[in-house]
Amino acid sequence: MNEQTPISREERIKNLKGIGSARKRVEDARFTQGAGNYVDDINLPGMLFGDFVRSSHSHARIISIDKEAALAVPGVIAILTAEDLKPLNLHYMPTLAGDVQAVLADEKVLFQNQEIAFVIAEDRYIAADAVELVEVEYEELPPITDAFKAMDDDAPVLREDIQDKMEGAHGPRKHKNHIFLWEQGDKEGSEKALADADVVVEELITYQRVHPCPLETCGCVASMDKINGKLTLYGTFQAPHAVRTVASLITNIAEHNIRVVSPDIGGGFGNKVGVYPGYICATVASIVTGVPVKWVEDRIENLTSTAFARDYHMTGKIAATKEGKITGLWCHVLADHGAFDACADPTKFPAGFFNIVTGSYDIPVAYVGVDGVYTNKAPGGVAYRCSFRVTEAAYLIERMIEILAQKLNMDPVELRLKNFIKKEQFPYQSALGWEYDSGDYHTAMEKGMAAVDYPALRAEQAEKRAAFDRGETRTLMGIGTAFFTEIVGAGPVKNCDILGLGMFDSCEIRIHPTGSAIARLGTISQGQGHATTFAQIVATEIGIPAEDITLEEGDTDTAPYGLGTYGSRSTPVAGAATAMAGRKIRAKAQMIAAYLLEVHEGDLEWDVDRFQIKGNPEAHKTMKEIAFASYNQAIPGLEPGLEAVSYYDPPNMTYPYGAYFCVLDIDVDTGVVDVRRFYALDDCGTRINPMIIEGQVHGGLTEALAIAMGQEITYDEMGNVKGGSLMDFYLPTAVETPVWETDETVVPSPHHPIGAKGVGESPNVGGVPAFSNAVNDAFAHKGLTHTQMPHDHWRVWKTAEKLGLSG
Amino acid sequence: MIPGSFDYHRPQSVSEAVGLLKDKGDEAFIVAGGHSLIPMMKLRMSTPEHLIDIQDIAEIKNISIFGSDVTIGAFVTQAEIISSEALHGICPVLREASLQIADPQIRNVGTIGGNVANGDPGNDMPAIMQALDATFVLAGEEGTREVKARDFYEAAYFTARAETEMLTLIKFTAPAAGHGSCYMKQKRKIGDYATAAAVVILTMNGTTVQNVEIALTNVADTPLYAEEANRLLIGTSLDDASIKAAVEAAKAITDPADDGRGPKDFRTHIAGVMVERAIRQAATTAS
Numbered sequence A: 001m002n003e004q005t006p007i008s009r010e011e012r013i014k015n016l017k018g019i020g021s022a023r024k025r026v027e028d029a030r031f032t033q034g035a036g037n038y039v040d041d042i043n044l045p046g047m048l049f050g051d052f053v054r055s056s057h058s059h060a061r062i063i064s065i066d067k068e069a070a071l072a073v074p075g076v077i078a079i080l081t082a083e084d085l086k087p088l089n090l091h092y093m094p095t096l097a098g099d100v101q102a103v104l105a106d107e108k109v110l111f112q113n114q115e116i117a118f119v120i121a122e123d124r125y126i127a128a129d130a131v132e133l134v135e136v137e138y139e140e141l142p143p144i145t146d147a148f149k150a151m152d153d154d155a156p157v158l159r160e161d162i163q164d165k166m167e168g169a170h171g172p173r174k175h176k177n178h179i180f181l182w183e184q185g186d187k188e189g190s191e192k193a194l195a196d197a198d199v200v201v202e203e204l205i206t207y208q209r210v211h212p213c214p215l216e217t218c219g220c221v222a223s224m225d226k227i228n229g230k231l232t233l234y235g236t237f238q239a240p241h242a243v244r245t246v247a248s249l250i251t252n253i254a255e256h257n258i259r260v261v262s263p264d265i266g267g268g269f270g271n272k273v274g275v276y277p278g279y280i281c282a283t284v285a286s287i288v289t290g291v292p293v294k295w296v297e298d299r300i301e302n303l304t305s306t307a308f309a310r311d312y313h314m315t316g317k318i319a320a321t322k323e324g325k326i327t328g329l330w331c332h333v334l335a336d337h338g339a340f341d342a343c344a345d346p347t348k349f350p351a352g353f354f355n356i357v358t359g360s361y362d363i364p365v366a367y368v369g370v371d372g373v374y375t376n377k378a379p380g381g382v383a384y385r386c387s388f389r390v391t392e393a394a395y396l397i398e399r400m401i402e403i404l405a406q407k408l409n410m411d412p413v414e415l416r417l418k419n420f421i422k423k424e425q426f427p428y429q430s431a432l433g434w435e436y437d438s439g440d441y442h443t444a445m446e447k448g449m450a451a452v453d454y455p456a457l458r459a460e461q462a463e464k465r466a467a468f469d470r471g472e473t474r475t476l477m478g479i480g481t482a483f484f485t486e487i488v489g490a491g492p493v494k495n496c497d498i499l500g501l502g503m504f505d506s507c508e509i510r511i512h513p514t515g516s517a518i519a520r521l522g523t524i525s526q527g528q529g530h531a532t533t534f535a536q537i538v539a540t541e542i543g544i545p546a547e548d549i550t551l552e553e554g555d556t557d558t559a560p561y562g563l564g565t566y567g568s569r570s571t572p573v574a575g576a577a578t579a580m581a582g583r584k585i586r587a588k589a590q591m592i593a594a595y596l597l598e599v600h601e602g603d604l605e606w607d608v609d610r611f612q613i614k615g616n617p618e619a620h621k622t623m624k625e626i627a628f629a630s631y632n633q634a635i636p637g638l639e640p641g642l643e644a645v646s647y648y649d650p651p652n653m654t655y656p657y658g659a660y661f662c663v664l665d666i667d668v669d670t671g672v673v674d675v676r677r678f679y680a681l682d683d684c685g686t687r688i689n690p691m692i693i694e695g696q697v698h699g700g701l702t703e704a705l706a707i708a709m710g711q712e713i714t715y716d717e718m719g720n721v722k723g724g725s726l727m728d729f730y731l732p733t734a735v736e737t738p739v740w741e742t743d744e745t746v747v748p749s750p751h752h753p754i755g756a757k758g759v760g761e762s763p764n765v766g767g768v769p770a771f772s773n774a775v776n777d778a779f780a781h782k783g784l785t786h787t788q789m790p791h792d793h794w795r796v797w798k799t800a801e802k803l804g805l806s807g
Numbered sequence B: 001m002i003p004g005s006f007d008y009h010r011p012q013s014v015s016e017a018v019g020l021l022k023d024k025g026d027e028a029f030i031v032a033g034g035h036s037l038i039p040m041m042k043l044r045m046s047t048p049e050h051l052i053d054i055q056d057i058a059e060i061k062n063i064s065i066f067g068s069d070v071t072i073g074a075f076v077t078q079a080e081i082i083s084s085e086a087l088h089g090i091c092p093v094l095r096e097a098s099l100q101i102a103d104p105q106i107r108n109v110g111t112i113g114g115n116v117a118n119g120d121p122g123n124d125m126p127a128i129m130q131a132l133d134a135t136f137v138l139a140g141e142e143g144t145r146e147v148k149a150r151d152f153y154e155a156a157y158f159t160a161r162a163e164t165e166m167l168t169l170i171k172f173t174a175p176a177a178g179h180g181s182c183y184m185k186q187k188r189k190i191g192d193y194a195t196a197a198a199v200v201i202l203t204m205n206g207t208t209v210q211n212v213e214i215a216l217t218n219v220a221d222t223p224l225y226a227e228e229a230n231r232l233l234i235g236t237s238l239d240d241a242s243i244k245a246a247v248e249a250a251k252a253i254t255d256p257a258d259d260g261r262g263p264k265d266f267r268t269h270i271a272g273v274m275v276e277r278a279i280r281q282a283a284t285t286a287s
């Protein structure tokens, strides 16, 4: 520290690169140079490799499994089947949703590509060869691929293992293929609102089955050290601590003897929250063989067997007055969960936070009923870049609003403005039980409308439509709006837990003698840039430059317990813990400073990076000086050292929101859609790093484009999975991706220590309805009320053709 | 996603390669750029025991042009086709179509020989070769023989090439100076095969069509040479009715599969749209 050249206060703030700084991502140096360290980069001495024999059928009894030829392949060590796991009681594992899932198919397969046997070999090539040689004999059974038929009287029973258990994890099951009925709100009241209304609209809106498809697939390395009894599990885990607890419960290895490490993760998007058969099999294999075992799935396995997302068939009904005031909302969802209920929702929320479905609107009465059913499809139902089932809810309400506007012959933006929750209504109690923390929806919407010049767009559209009718053009212009409200940051321990683990999160900060620091969190970055942004929170809270702070996550031996990263919860929960830990450090620092400056604590004030005597800023001690003092001076009444830990139980969720606008042109002869403009205004409260926010919005919008315009995992009537490779599963490239325009308003969260709400998932939540609304809007004047996603060339063309528009 | 095991050979000449093909029989596959074959091997849909890598064979790496006679070696990459100004000067549709194949990384490695020999109806070059009336030179143990592109394709992955033969050269005469051409391809994204695609090579005599060659990609289990459509257009002034008749004739010969790109009727419809648009676009470049 050079006292000769005092720097200005502004300069000192700038040097911290704290909250609000567009600091470059510290992670990028290694990622852009190919020096990331992913699970598949981990190679331990003597490591074996596991690979799965998977089911070719969607529903069949296993008659026999012949492993002989495969075992004869040189280099094959062992082949596990359900028979081998049964004595350990590991042939089934608990899911995060209160169900059980077969680790290796036990007598029966329930979806194509289900895990049947686990081949353990000296390398992955030998394992793959041996997989080909395992012969499985099946007796085919009729599959259920249509969720609407799952509860038919004559439907085949899929889950024989639980067929006598008619009381499920979330209440009674009304059919052997039924999982739960989850109801929220006032059913009678909403039915009355519908009966009394001037205007009612109703629509069946399907959010198709898609997949998070992270670029890095799921995998792990299990390493059992038989000498000291310790199991180390490296894996693509979005929730390493929860994995450790689950692993301990199912293997009976004491939790202190398990170390779970999430190294660099190449994208998660919800796909890496759950526990997969590969993890269990690799662990068992390592326990049995005493050497490390790696399992990494390939792309097809990822798309067809590890957690899918959505697959919600949603019926919505809205009641409104002639003038367009919404008087009630009623919805029912048929939720296709596949063969096992492996959603990763908080325990009490089997349909996640779908009851955010009243959206951004002041709706007096509402009802939601969700029926979950089993089908012969892969399990999952995870939150693909959204808080639990929030994208589904936002899609439903944002489509329904447009449909209502059409019926009322009103502009959809005007209808939204008329029904928004008003600024002065916050904190707002929704009809379905949430307390929205803060917002100013009218300002955000009006800012967005001005930015895109909404009236001019509508005028242009009217001209284009007239030109189309005159036969001068074959393209139709669509304008799509979405105004979404998310619910993120799960969540308050009083109602949010996963397998009984409260959904708090944590941060531990340790200041080194020379004034640099390390912070450890219970979360884990999968590309979100935690090492960059959380260091910025610490920097602002304790006045140490972000550059001087190491951030560590993902190793359960060192990180404090936390529930991990998904549902935009890292900033709302662990970010809050970080600020609180920083404040604890500052409180102790204040005592040290008071001692050093020989004043009372109350005489000091905090200023950027120091404590100074009120009214005499020259008399101060910087955090750096205080840190050193904490290590080298005996301060009466204080322990040496400077560190703190905070476990943060959030008092409420946070409610980010945004106004999105999409403008596109549709070639009615080919179904090709050209997105010419996309504007996204996000309000995520306090903005920690604007550059990272922009990056998150770009990525999320690109995923939204993919979902709305092309992604789908489908099954034919035999239950054969389609779209399980990147040839068919739509991942847009830079060429298909439009230029994204981003914007913001800032209404901080009143209950979060730094006012931040979380942003990573907003663009996926708001983007999908904006795209879909734009496609629907293009045809609205021709009488279309709703056409299902994905809006790929074929479906768009089909829509035009049905309306008599295609040549 | 892991191929079965195989032996690897790298012959230095066509005769050495042909000798290996004969020795190893149907267990041997030629690998050129590998961008069709290796994905198939990773899916274990193709399990060759021997791979014969032809990248060291100098004889099959050149583009030569004498007047309007063009010879392209089988190992010329798609990127090399794109960057050849001489080729572009006399036959622009090759660059235009090559630029619509996959993405730059794949085009740097994928070869024209692999693209036409593969026999995948999704490949773009076969229809171009049919429109150009190209000839494929096949080398076998008994020497070489020539097969017309229009006679080469039998079914998906079945061609007139015997397993013991290697494609060495592609020959064609460039269309007359002043011809117009277009390759119109609809796909879902970069790197995708065509939902449907059409090539049109058009020579005008004043305002009437002197000659036209239309061929289609990925709307049947082979590329389709649209003979009837051509016949219906020759001698017309490209009036709407004639174009419509040609489009209908082209659609009539399609038999696409239902796949992720859409059902049969849609892909046939798109084939018609591509033909119509390609005719109109080719007409704007013809003189």
Ligand SMILES: Cc1cc2nc3c(=O)[nH]c(=O)nc-3n(C[C@H](O)[C@H](O)[C@H](O)COP(=O)(O)OP(=O)(O)OC[C@H]3O[C@@H](n4cnc5c(N)ncnc54)[C@H](O)[C@@H]3O)c2cc1C
Binding pocket: B029, B030, B031, B032, B033, B034, B035, B036, B037, B038, B039, B054, B074, B075, B100, B101, B102, B103, B106, B109, B110, B111, B112, B113, B114, B115, B117, B118, B122, B123, B124, B125, B165, B166, B167, B168, B191, B192, B193, B194
């Ligand atoms: C993601 C992706 C997208 C693609 N998109 C397209 C596209 O849009 N359009 C398109 O046309 N192609 C596309 N391709 C295929 C690509 O163009 C291939 O490179 C091409 O089809 C084959 O050329 P190759 O040199 O790679 O052949 P290889 O893969 O090496 O060989 C293909 C087949 O031809 C045989 N073969 C190769 N050379 C000879 C020879 N000289 N004599 C006899 N047999 C031979 C091989 O034995 C093999 O059966 C795509 C490929 C990928 C991976």
